[in-house]
Amino acid sequence: MTWFKNKGFPTSKVEVQVKADSLSEPNIKSEQLIEKPLLITERTLKVLKNGSYKDCLKLGETLKKEGKLDEAFTALEEAIALHPNYSWSYNSLGKVLEKLGKLDKAAIAYRQAIKLKPKFPWYHYNLGQVLEKQGKLEEAKTIYRIAQELYPNLSLFQNINLTKK
Known part of the structure; x- marks a missing residue:
């Protein structure tokens, strides 16, 4: 299981639909909760299937720079699943989540990076920015x-x- 799945976040379109379908409000359709479908390019799919955590991390960083944040999230989540004790992956994931406007989740990712490598000042700085x-x-x-x-x-x-106040 991946790190976000363990934290209770939906990690696929199907899980989002199941959560949406379980809502008590009958007028809400699952499609309304899905901002956009997760489109994964062949490049991403190949790395996710065959890559190491370093490959997934490198891909996630590249996709983040290209502005493909959903794909970057997927690649970084896979990097974390493959090597859950590598702090930089959580930091990179925090940056992606921050750019996606998911500040609560970004803070969680930065806190995990700090937990794994507490003496690295940039993780603290990034968490401070989100806070x-x-x-x-x-x-x-x-x-x-x-x-x-x-x-x-x-x-x-x-x-x-x-x-500042």
């Missing part, structure tokens, strides 16, 4: 301070305004 976007400023400040403590010489971390 700030969510309006959780006090928690964001705490996370930013950790990033600053881990890497005090990086100018980006020095310039974080921790006095």
Whole structure:
């Protein structure tokens, strides 16, 4: 099972339809909950079938840069399924989820990256960015301070305004 499936998120169109069909509201159709069908190119399908976690991660990063966020999500989720203890995969997934506007899920991914590699300041910084976007400023400040403590010489971390309200 994949990481998101273990967290209870639907991971396929069929699962989304089943969840939608189980809603008590009779006027809602499952198709209304599916933003767009997941289209996977041959390239993605080939890597997902035959690739290692590194192949899936590399593909996910490439697809993210190309703006193919749904495909990137799928590739990164597979990378995590193949190697659930590799922190960078969760960080990359967090970036994709953030771009998709799924900030709660992005925060979960960043927290998992931090859990696996707590001394890497960028994971803290990325989580702080999401928390700030969510309006959780006090928690964001705490996370930013950790990033600053881990890497005090990086100018980006020095310039974080921790006095915002």
